[in-house]
Amino acid sequence: MRGLLVVNPAATTTSARTRDVLTHALASEMKLEAVTTQYRGHARDLGRQAADSEDIDLVVALGGDGTVNEVVNGLLHRGPDPDRLPRLAVVPGGSTNVFARALGLPNDAVEATGVILDALRENRERTVGLGLAAGTPGTEDEAVPSRWFTFTAGLGFDAGVVGRVEQQREQGRRSTHALYLRQVVRQFLDEPHRRHGTITLDRPGEEPVTGLVLSIICNTAPWTFLGNRPVYASPRASFDTGLDVMALSRMSTASVARYATQLLTSSPERGPHGKHVVSLHDLAGFTLHSKVRLPLQMDGDHLGLRTSVTFTGVHRALRVIV
Structure with a gap:
């Protein structure tokens, strides 16, 4: 078996030494090429190359949810084809690691690597559904490229929080739960539409849902974690069903x-x-x-401002090692 290990050197919860140990452990079970990402979007490019290769059987993402999202978007750049595409394995190295934990993997990178190695020996895998977001035809955002997400997306308030956190991290602040909570408060205080929402949800055959302030799209549950505490915005969301939405029409104090x-x-x-x-x-x-134009986020990555986004739940999009 041939594998590609995509390593994010900025992974917040693993040291360089730990990453070396994990690389050697994985290399003991396969012919492994390890590549350290050098720029934003590099993991996506590596996933694309693996998808187009004829001899890569497995892609291992060592990093946080952002690294995983990039790898997935690279793997699926021509669309889902789980029988043809390499399988995905995730070694959690970020601050939250929602996708890995939602799959049932330990939040510790060493323990998760052990589970992955056992799963490879026992041929354990599952095929998961994913979310796809695209600019809506006939709107100013129709030319925006489509993008896959593994566990969540959001238009409005929560995406604004994500954008604030990214700004703080660019200034050298560590990604902590306290940082997120501070930005939630600041986003709320600065939110001009919290009493009269600007978002409308349209779906085929149903009346529109209007006046939404916050909209969280979930592809699995839990939605996120605060430390070891799981947080459920949409408890019934699952990798085996379509997408779930939790929205608010009012955000008074x-x-x-x-x-x-x-x-x-x-x-x-x-x-x-x-x-x-x-x-x-x-x-x-x-x-x-x-x-009005509102911030959009996917898997915790701020993607700028949008006025219209179309979301699709895609069943059986990708095989993952569990």
């Missing part, structure tokens, strides 16, 4: 406090609920339109 508490105490049985909560399950496709 009182309602935000209430829904934030519900998120922090959420469980696989119950997520946010109430008068201003919209929860939709197993959607094949839908479009989010906004009256």
Whole structure:
């Protein structure tokens, strides 16, 4: 078996020595080429090369959710074809590692590598569904390239938080849960549309849902983690179904406090609920339109401002080692 190991040298929870040990462990089971990423988008380019290769059987992403997202977008640059494309394995090296943990992998890189090696020996894998976002035809965003996401996307408030966190990290701040919480507060205080949302959700055969302030799209559950605590925005979301949406039509101080508490105490049985909560399950496709340009994020990566994005849930898109 031939494998490609994509290593993010900036992975926040692994040292250079640990990455070397993991590389040697993986190389003991296959003919492995290890490549360290050099620039933003390099992991995507490496995934594309692996997809076009005739002799790569497995791509291992060692890094956080951003690295995984890039690799996945490279692998699927010609579309999903799980029987032909290399399989994907994920060694968590970021601060949160939602995709790896949602697959059931340990959050520790060494332990996860052990699980992956056992899975390879036992031929354990699963085929997961993914989300695809594209500019909506007939809008100013129609030329925006489509992009895959593994566990979440968002238009509006949560994407604004992600953008603020990225700005802080570019200034040298460490990615911590405290940093995220501070940016949530600042985004809320600066949010001009929190009482009268600008987002409309359209889906075939249904009445539009209007006046949304926040829209979180989930491809799996949990939505994220605060330390070891899982957070469920859409508890029924799954890699085996379509996309789920959790949206809010109002963000007053009182309602935000209430829904934030519900998120922090959420469980696989119950997520946010109430008068201003919209929860939709197993959607094949839908479009989010906004009256003003709003930030967009996918898998925790800020992608700029958009007015209209069309989302599609794609079943059985990629094989992953578990």
